[in-house]
Amino acid sequence: MSGPARGSGGRQRGPRRPPASTQWMPGNAVSLLENGEAFFPRVFEVIRGARREVLLETFILFEDKVGLALREVLLDAARRGVFVSVLVDGYGSVDLSEAFLADLIAAGVHFRVFDPRPKLLGMRTNVFRRMHRKLLIVDGETAFVGGINFSADHLADFGPSAKQDYAIEVRGPIVARLRSFVRTGEVRRGHPDARPGTDAERAGDAECLFVVRDNDAHRTDIEQHYRIAIRAARRDLTIANAYFFPGYRLLRDLRHAARRGVRVRLILQGEPDMPIVKVGARMLHDYLLDAGVKIYEYCERPLHGKVAVADDDWSTVGSSNLDPLSLSLNLEANLVIRDQRFNQVLRERLDTLVSRHCREVKAVASHRRPIWRAAASFLAFHFLRRFPAWAGWLPAHTPKLEKVEAPPRGQAEPPDAHSRQTG
Numbered sequence: 001m002s003g004p005a006r007g008s009g010g011r012q013r014g015p016r017r018p019p020a021s022t023q024w025m026p027g028n029a030v031s032l033l034e035n036g037e038a039f040f041p042r043v044f045e046v047i048r049g050a051r052r053e054v055l056l057e058t059f060i061l062f063e064d065k066v067g068l069a070l071r072e073v074l075l076d077a078a079r080r081g082v083f084v085s086v087l088v089d090g091y092g093s094v095d096l097s098e099a100f101l102a103d104l105i106a107a108g109v110h111f112r113v114f115d116p117r118p119k120l121l122g123m124r125t126n127v128f129r130r131m132h133r134k135l136l137i138v139d140g141e142t143a144f145v146g147g148i149n150f151s152a153d154h155l156a157d158f159g160p161s162a163k164q165d166y167a168i169e170v171r172g173p174i175v176a177r178l179r180s181f182v183r184t185g186e187v188r189r190g191h192p193d194a195r196p197g198t199d200a201e202r203a204g205d206a207e208c209l210f211v212v213r214d215n216d217a218h219r220t221d222i223e224q225h226y227r228i229a230i231r232a233a234r235r236d237l238t239i240a241n242a243y244f245f246p247g248y249r250l251l252r253d254l255r256h257a258a259r260r261g262v263r264v265r266l267i268l269q270g271e272p273d274m275p276i277v278k279v280g281a282r283m284l285h286d287y288l289l290d291a292g293v294k295i296y297e298y299c300e301r302p303l304h305g306k307v308a309v310a311d312d313d314w315s316t317v318g319s320s321n322l323d324p325l326s327l328s329l330n331l332e333a334n335l336v337i338r339d340q341r342f343n344q345v346l347r348e349r350l351d352t353l354v355s356r357h358c359r360e361v362k363a364v365a366s367h368r369r370p371i372w373r374a375a376a377s378f379l380a381f382h383f384l385r386r387f388p389a390w391a392g393w394l395p396a397h398t399p400k401l402e403k404v405e406a407p408p409r410g411q412a413e414p415p416d417a418h419s420r421q422t423g
Helices: 035-048 065-079 098-107 174-184 221-232 248-259 275-289 324-329 340-357 371-391
Strands: 025-034 053-058 083-089 110-114 135-138 142-146 166-171 206-213 236-241 263-269 294-298 306-310 314-318 332-338 358-360 401-403
Touching: 025 035, 025 174, 025 340, 035 065, 035 135, 035 142, 035 166, 053 065, 053 174, 065 083, 065 098, 098 110, 135 174, 142 174, 142 314, 142 332, 166 174, 166 314, 166 332, 174 206, 206 221, 221 236, 221 248, 221 306, 221 314, 221 324, 221 332, 236 340, 248 263, 248 275, 263 340, 275 294, 294 340, 306 340, 314 340, 340 358
Parallel strands: 053 083, 083 110, 236 263, 263 294
Antiparallel strands: 025 166, 025 206, 053 135, 110 401, 135 142, 142 166, 206 332, 236 306, 294 358, 306 314, 314 332
């Protein structure tokens, strides 16, 4: 099977260090789930069918109609004897009420908070080093990976600020690797750590690679796999990303790809949930447009996706943006996929965004820009392009994993279950 992740071309130098996550697993089936309308019903259906285990990690869990619906299916699973483990981020999942949590704990749900930090003058102090992953594994057989949180703002009826986003459902041997990671906090080499009774049989034709970013052995893995794909692309590359402030090397790889004849398209936010995102992204436009990169702004509603496709069979879906927080600070998880059918589906969805809901960004002639604005853009651009490296110098404290309450007696954990700390 050919694909851009298999190598690089030209005389350009490759990334300084190869990514630590390199073990591809064949035989998987991958399905795209677009927005909450597709994602939430499917997730709830799979949890309702759980027989042994539900493992959930999410950045945001809000106490709205989506969070309440999730609580009900988790309660039902726990009460029928399924082991249920939930990990939420202490910054992203704020203000869950005692009433919301009480029934879960009473039912035996193993509920933990990543890095719960106190507030200072009403503001949370753990702004950086967030647990930004969105992972769900059920019975070691079905997994969900992507960028969709458990909150109502991923549904269209939320209004103009509803998010456009993507996730995937995956079955097959790669699921055991995801389960092992959620159980141990490590991406293990050589063996998937399958649990007895787990269905790891071949489910499809997709090769999958589970890639994480942490503050230990996998600091640059996701960025490196993006760079490998960009450098190896021969015909087509499309990246849809909510927060786009990558480092200089990735920007340079995009320019080189466009100059060697690859159709390079970026789909970025036109109606961002944070206005500063749009201002910052514009600082990079001229640098990329000058090389032939096509930039489109999605204007229907805020874009929250973190996906990419290259050539015929390479794609990625996950939680990682291409910005300093995701590339240098947060704990992230992506699935990289080699599969022509999935690539075609995702590409068609992105093509629809471009043709129906985006406006193309055009270069602005230099003589039309005031000198002060050009100077400000120059300084901001060079700051932003280097910020991911600088951000990585921030202290990587060892975060706390706080169990909200010990499970009641009689709720047994599987033999290999244990708490972990990640940084």
